Amino acid sequence: MNKIGVFYGSTTGTTEDLARRIAEKLEVPSTHIYDVSKLTEALVNEYDVLVLGSSTWGAGELQDDWYDGVKVLKKCDLSHKHVALFGCGDSDSYSDTFCDAIGILYEELKGTHCKFCGAVDTAGYTFDSSTAVVNGKFVGLPLDEVNEDGQTDERISTWAEQIKQEIS
Known part of the structure; x- marks a missing residue:
């Protein structure tokens, strides 16, 4: 079974709340949910799957x-790790940089040879542009x-459920 760690960057608490809700659905204990400011190489090495979350700030920036x-x-x-982004x-207010932070994390990490999972169809979302869209899909969950x-x-x-299937 894959050991999952959830790491989030949250300024207002929204991403932290979502990280906890995602962890619950993935059956990840609360002791495996971390503020990214506490991230270390040793901590990364403990997990097979990294679920990484960031809000988008300003003109499409990472938290x-x-x-x-x-x-x-x-x-x-x-x-040898799976990486899922959210x-x-x-x-509405930032439709031209919608969830760009996911795209930034993807771009920064794609050279690490990790295996990304959890791409999401853009259908059902209303936005103008996002760097998180690659090959017609979001590279993570917006x-x-x-x-x-x-x-x-x-x-x-x-x-x-999609993540569980992709990492099994």
């Missing part, structure tokens, strides 16, 4: 704690707690 988190991840051997965005919070639970449940 602040992720800048150091990415540096830690790039120093690690991720070649993020928060505002599809969540909009501002405008589409009524869809979050279903999106998380569906995504969690």
Whole structure:
């Protein structure tokens, strides 16, 4: 069985809340959920699957704690790890940078030879542009707690089941 660690960067608490909800659906104990500011190489090495979450800030930027988190991840051997990405965005006010943080994490980590899982179809989302869309799909789970919070639970449940299948 794959050991899963959930790592999030959260400024307002929204991404932290979503990380906990995702962990619950993935049956990950709360002791395996971490603020990315505490990320270390030793911690990364404990897990087979890394679930990474960031909100998108400003003009499509990562949450602040992720800048150091990415540096830690790039120093690690991720070649035998699955990586699943999720993020928060505002599809109405920031429709041209919707969940770009997921795209940034993907771009930063694709050279590490990790195996990405959890791509999500763009159907059902309203946005203009996102760097998180690669080959017609989101590279992870985009969540909009501002405008589409009524869809979050279903999106998380569906995504969690997909992740379980992809890592088995």
